[in-house]
Amino acid sequence: MNCAFYQDSRRRLMKSLDAENYTAVLFGGGEVTRSADENYEFQINTNFYYLTGVRQADVVLMLEKHGENFREFLFIDPYDEQYAKWIGHRLTKEEASALSGVAVEDIRYREEFEKELERALSVSPMTLYLDLEKSRNANYTSSGESLAEKMRGREALSIADLYPAVVTLRSAKSQEEADAVFRAVQTTKAGIESLMAHAAPGLYEYQLEAWFDHTIKDLGNKKHSFRTIAASGINATTLHYSANDSILRDGDLILFDLGAREEEYCADISRTFPVNGRFTPLQRQIYEIVLKANKRVEASAMAGVTLGKLQEISVETLTEGCLSAGLISSPEEIRRVYFHGVSHSIGLDTHDPMPRGIPLPEGAIISNEPGLYFPEHGIGVRIEDDLYIRKDRAVNLSRDILKEAGEIEEFMASFRK
Numbered sequence: 001m002n003c004a005f006y007q008d009s010r011r012r013l014m015k016s017l018d019a020e021n022y023t024a025v026l027f028g029g030g031e032v033t034r035s036a037d038e039n040y041e042f043q044i045n046t047n048f049y050y051l052t053g054v055r056q057a058d059v060v061l062m063l064e065k066h067g068e069n070f071r072e073f074l075f076i077d078p079y080d081e082q083y084a085k086w087i088g089h090r091l092t093k094e095e096a097s098a099l100s101g102v103a104v105e106d107i108r109y110r111e112e113f114e115k116e117l118e119r120a121l122s123v124s125p126m127t128l129y130l131d132l133e134k135s136r137n138a139n140y141t142s143s144g145e146s147l148a149e150k151m152r153g154r155e156a157l158s159i160a161d162l163y164p165a166v167v168t169l170r171s172a173k174s175q176e177e178a179d180a181v182f183r184a185v186q187t188t189k190a191g192i193e194s195l196m197a198h199a200a201p202g203l204y205e206y207q208l209e210a211w212f213d214h215t216i217k218d219l220g221n222k223k224h225s226f227r228t229i230a231a232s233g234i235n236a237t238t239l240h241y242s243a244n245d246s247i248l249r250d251g252d253l254i255l256f257d258l259g260a261r262e263e264e265y266c267a268d269i270s271r272t273f274p275v276n277g278r279f280t281p282l283q284r285q286i287y288e289i290v291l292k293a294n295k296r297v298e299a300s301a302m303a304g305v306t307l308g309k310l311q312e313i314s315v316e317t318l319t320e321g322c323l324s325a326g327l328i329s330s331p332e333e334i335r336r337v338y339f340h341g342v343s344h345s346i347g348l349d350t351h352d353p354m355p356r357g358i359p360l361p362e363g364a365i366i367s368n369e370p371g372l373y374f375p376e377h378g379i380g381v382r383i384e385d386d387l388y389i390r391k392d393r394a395v396n397l398s399r400d401i402l403k404e405a406g407e408i409e410e411f412m413a414s415f416r417k
Ligand SMILES: [Mn+2]
Pocket: 268, 344, 367, 369, 384
């Protein structure tokens, strides 16, 4: 992504905030200790990244509007010889400016942050926008919350949540963003083909998974969108199974839910195929029902439709299919064998934030992932594509990834002669 993209994101965000005078502060996040002197792999706060293109820890963005005047600052760590020797390079002011499009004279060192913040807040009345979204399971206090806590009760200062405004912008993707997801999907496609080519009874799930890892890195995607699900046989009936340590058995299916990440944009794809390259009649029957739901959802997806509506279509199709195949004995029983949503937003996060319940905006990217799970048969099937929502249709970004049962068998057979 060119720095013009991030400049544009900031401009659109600033225009969407309605306070007369405001200061908005966003933190990129810091390193988290894993054990001893090792840290977890650093993941930039995606709201921050959307507005800056910067992926370095401990960087702060400040946006100001006083009446008609807009200003922006980025605060980074200065060069540190020890850090450079032990850990590596940190962005210079020039590099941070080139990435983000913030003018180089407005790239400051972090020690100046408090002083600049005080200056910005000295105008009255003043609204301080902070990212105050609290994850349901968060077991930490974010930098945004800490700063809000510190500033609360100041005279003529109101504190407001920046999160909804950023998320609203993020939920409609530009063509450039959709292209990044598409490139991640293309790499994921090659990885999936490698999995189909190398599947064989006797391998551990993680051994087969390794072909995906190798392929996406070989093609230039260093990161995964999320931890790969490699679930064979009955493991596929656990939605988020990721132990990946069972042995592939002849006659079982394997379900892969995975994705490569390109410039932080995620692919999120599921494919299910037979370990030995041939579906059994029961596996095929279940597979075709899921595929039908997947196709119906795609045909109905477009701007203005809600995710709730797509879920209805999915439930309806799966119920019909399961009833007529005698796989369930009442419509209510569908809840036992299909127990998740068909769709979620995709973007910088695999489960990308999107305001709840809204009709899909043009530009949304969503998953299309119906599934059926029968522990009694040791069969779990999920087929997941990524859809780019346009005004009157959905562009299936993963249309080139094999999903017809016959084509999968043919493709796999070509490696097994
Ligand atoms: Mn998904």
